[in-house]
Amino acid sequence: xxxxxxxxxxxxxxxxxxxxxxxxxxxxxxxxxxxxxxxxxxxxxxxxxxxxxxxxxxxxxxxxxxxxxxxxxxxxxxxxxxxxxxxxxxxxxxxxxxxxxxxxxxxxxxxxxxxxxxxxxxxxxxxxxxxx
Amino acid sequence: xxxxxxxxxxxxxxxxxxxxxxxxxxxxxxxxxxxxxxxxxxxxxxxxxxxxxxxxxxxxxxxxxxxxxxxxxxxxxxxxxxxxxxxxxxxxxxxxxxxxxxxxxxxxxxxxxxxxxxxxxxxxxxxxxxxx
DNA sequence: CAAGTAGTTTAGAACGGTTTTAAAGTAAAA
DNA sequence: TTTTACTTTAAAACCGTTCTAAACTACTTG
Ligand SMILES: [Mn+2]
Ligand SMILES: [Mn+2]
Ligand SMILES: [Zn+2]
Ligand SMILES: [Zn+2]
Numbered sequence: 001x002x003x004x005x006x007x008x009x010x011x012x013x014x015x016x017x018x019x020x021x022x023x024x025x026x027x028x029x030x031x032x033x034x035x036x037x038x039x040x041x042x043x044x045x046x047x048x049x050x051x052x053x054x055x056x057x058x059x060x061x062x063x064x065x066x067x068x069x070x071x072x073x074x075x076x077x078x079x080x081x082x083x084x085x086x087x088x089x090x091x092x093x094x095x096x097x098x099x100x101x102x103x104x105x106x107x108x109x110x111x112x113x114x115x116x117x118x119x120x121x122x123x124x125x126x127x128x129x130x131x132x
Numbered sequence: 133x134x135x136x137x138x139x140x141x142x143x144x145x146x147x148x149x150x151x152x153x154x155x156x157x158x159x160x161x162x163x164x165x166x167x168x169x170x171x172x173x174x175x176x177x178x179x180x181x182x183x184x185x186x187x188x189x190x191x192x193x194x195x196x197x198x199x200x201x202x203x204x205x206x207x208x209x210x211x212x213x214x215x216x217x218x219x220x221x222x223x224x225x226x227x228x229x230x231x232x233x234x235x236x237x238x239x240x241x242x243x244x245x246x247x248x249x250x251x252x253x254x255x256x257x258x259x260x261x262x263x264x
Numbered sequence: 265c266a267a268g269t270a271g272t273t274t275a276g277a278a279c280g281g282t283t284t285t286a287a288a289g290t291a292a293a294a
Numbered sequence: 295t296t297t298t299a300c301t302t303t304a305a306a307a308c309c310g311t312t313c314t315a316a317a318c319t320a321c322t323t324g
Binding site for chain 2: 309310311312320321
């Protein structure tokens with residue numbers, strides 16, 4: 001399936017801008033990135049895009065599941081092209097994230113979900129500190 | 133141990149402002165809160181404090197382990213008086229956090245920690261969605 | 265105790281990431 | 295083609311947080 005189809009399939013109009021973003025993000029190589037990272041890459045690919053459009057686009061892509069946002073308390077939002085269920089190592093000094101594939105981790109016991117709610121995804125973050 | 137001793141013990145000067153904050157936060161009842169939440173509570177206790185001082189104070193308390201900060205991608209930082217090792221349910225709609233005590237959850241398998249790093253804490257977040 | 269000094273508080277400005285505004289542009293529907 | 299809904303954009307606004315620099319206060323030393 002090409003990127004135009006992926007966008008259509010997701011219910012998004014394949015605009016010029018969304019295609020530029022899709023070409024960068026949906027190429028099969030996974031990555032963690034900020035809005036600014038992405039804009040820089042758009043610029044260095046010879047294109048350009050307003051930061052508002054970058055954010056609009058990321059929000060749309062996220063809402064239709066083409067990308068995810070990683071749960072971290074850093075002030076800048078970090079997005080993830082890996083939409084498989086997975087977890088992260090977080091180097092708190094640098095902010096760098098490393099994927100933990102789902103099969104590398106497993107839970108023995110889960111808490112009871114509060115009344116009226118359902119489990120909508122578990123995120124495990126293993127914080128790392130440099131050894132010595 | 134009273135609050136003045138707790139502060140001294142943590143290497144912090146027990147200033148008037150830190151005592152006000154300690155009286156609110158270190159009373160044995162755990163809570164999740166933002167800087168603004170805390171300032172409101174300071175105000176409604178008849179005291180007042182600049183927002184810069186609230187943030188300074190939270191940073192100091194956090195750095196010496198009197199409170200924690202929760203790992204969440206909300207734009208406003210959320211602090212936690214529960215300094216025991218524990219995890220959270222997160223209602224993504226409201227931002228509400230609920231503690232998961234350490235013994236309510238357990239990991240069967242952990243991934244290998246990358247070379248040169250050590251595990252500096254695991255955070256598990258179970259995202260909740262309202263059921264129907 | 266007094267004097268010195270290191271640390272703290274504060275109002276306000278600055279900052280940085282993100283969202284909003286409103287006008288112009290574009291894709292899809294009719 | 296005409297109309298309609300959606301999208302993009304520059305610029306401003308927003309909002310949580312940090313910085314600045316001056317006033318203040320807790321602690322140390324004599
Ligand atoms: Mn923030
Ligand atoms: Mn964040
Ligand atoms: Zn990832
Ligand atoms: Zn908690």
